[in-house]
Amino acid sequence: MQQLLRIAPVIDDLGNLFRAEGHELFLVGGSVRDALLGSLGHDLDFTTSATPDETHALLRRFTPSTWDIGKDFGTIGALKRADGQEWQIEVTTFRADIYRSESRKPEVSFGDSIDGDLIRRDFTVNAMAVDVATRAFVDPYGGLDDLADGVIRTPSTPERSFSDDPLRMMRAARFASRLGFIVADEVVRAMTDMAERITIVSAERIQAELSGLLLTDSPRAGLDLLVRTGIADYILPELPALKLELDEHHRHKDVYQHSLTVLDQAIALEKDRGHEPDIVNRLAALLHDIGKPVTRRFEGSKVTFHHHDVVGAKLAKKRLRALNYPSAVVKSVARLIDLHLRFHGYSDGEWSDSAVRRYVRDAGDELERLHILTRADCTTRNQQRANRLRRAYEELEWRIDELASQEEIASLRPHLNGDQIMEVLGIGPGREVGQAYAFLLEHRTEHGPLPEDEAVELLRQWWADR
Incomplete structure (x- = not known):
């Protein structure tokens, strides 16, 4: 409640806008999880019954800073300044995405209820919501218990969840590392059985998820999970x-x-x-x-x-x-x-x-x-x-x-530059200039800097010896 009160200046006004137009609006996913962990930041995620066009129109009344780059996926973004703080907001229409077996991209479809939206989310700890209008806590799949127990579990069966989006198998590893949670046995079994399905996900999404895992404070557990389940065999076989x-x-x-x-x-x-x-x-x-x-x-x-x-x-x-x-x-x-x-x-x-x-x-x-x-x-x-x-x-x-x-060692350069080399030797651009440059750089590395007159004499002697 302390976390929700802290963001009340944002969610109260936003909630009133959506409610006045007959739409539901929920704080959802990672925002609710982080609020429960006492670590809610300034990025707020919402889900709504409104369509993307309706959402965009309402957000424009809420703040002049909006964008619709994620509109095809049902997401409208906004930046809100309130009480001397900046809030980055994303509002997504209730979703019901799936992957087809042969597809590398999700097939976007919109849902009609909060429960239907939450069951399509990756893990129970990310499948909780708070009704912005009533402050009712929505947790149909036991996310609060799993958060308290430190367990990564899926709202639906893990087989269905990973079939909908195979990248969730990698996300399980990232959350295990980020939160220090244990991945439920049935989730590990599904990851092992379905490891090959990760191959339908684009390289860009895999890269982003791998980087997200590596940039946690303790990526070791997540990486080891990817190796144990066989997923690493497809995305990073060298490991x-x-x-x-x-x-x-x-x-x-x-x-x-x-x-x-x-x-x-x-x-x-x-x-x-x-x-x-x-x-x-x-x-x-x-x-x-x-x-x-x-x-x-x-x-x-x-x-x-x-x-x-x-x-x-x-x-x-x-x-x-x-x-x-x-x-x-x-x-x-x-x-x-x-x-x-x-x-x-x-x-x-x-x-x-x-x-x-x-x-x-x-x-x-x-x-x-x-x-x-x-x-x-x-x-x-x-x-x-x-x-x-x-x-x-x-x-x-x-x-x-x-x-x-x-002496200058951070960016070592030869005693003389290319123009000086050509002037001393009386030659134009060509292979010999590069060879002279390499000789002077090696001498500089081995013996340290020289006064320019000594460098000129050294270059002339090298040229004569050739």
Whole structure:
């Protein structure tokens, strides 16, 4: 009731508008769930008996800021400013959507009752409503009990619910992680039996749901549920492939569990270092070892994964593109996976200036993310080794800061630019300019900055030696 009173300036006026025209209006779904959990924000979801056109007309009387981008799905949006606050509102006509077996998109149809609308919703904890006019609480499918018990259950049978929209199987995993709830046994069985049905859902919707899961505070439980039910085999097969069969002597750790732990640790480091949830960080942490299954070799008593960083970067690119992730995300994740072992080439020795410059140069804009991934990748139970790796990486970050205070290393450039190179050598654009540029950049990385006159002499000597 405290939550409802807090939003009363919005819902009272809106409710009176709809009621005066003979329409029902309910606060619904996630808004009711979050109100019951004491965490209702400024995004309010409603459902109504009014048609989309009727809803739009009423909302225009309520606020000048409205939009109908979701009209084909029965949804009209609005922005309302009241008492110094902004409220984002979505009002959807009672729905009765279904998927046909061969379709990738829902077939939209409108319902005629609140109970019919709620039974079509994904889970009981999202199938509760409050009548805006009377404040009557509507909970025909036991959502309040499931919310109290911490259980994810469907209003209708899970088979019917997942047949209507297979993406709900992934949503069950997201809510399990977001709310820390247990998924009911019958829901898990249906997810397992119907896993292949996820293939009719578009890549864009799968990507959005996967990102939503990864961006929760604790995605591990949801990801493990997707693997256990077989859904991951269709949307992210590289993840269950990490469950390598352990040999009898346990010569390598469980790569699957290691990857989930790295994700946990990357999320903790994000928070510790003051960052917002970052999908690039989390995808890189989850997928950093996906090259291991195809590179695993047994060499005597030792197991190896040579070049799994390079192979993993290529596999990540292919999978993320298939999921229609933005090209910038794909590029960043692949680069991080490709670089995630770079630190270990220096971890047992002292960092020279040239090694520091090369590390920073290769990381480029991904340096902070590489710091997080590399630190998170230490999951050894050997405390002595863990402490040694942590100290070594702290030394690297200290050396980067120290060198950065003396010279520009964040965006390394050669001693001379292309125009200067052509002027010194008396040549025009061509391959030789690129070769000279690469030579000067490598020298800058290895030895540090030079005064311009010395750089000119170095370039002339290189040219003469050719």
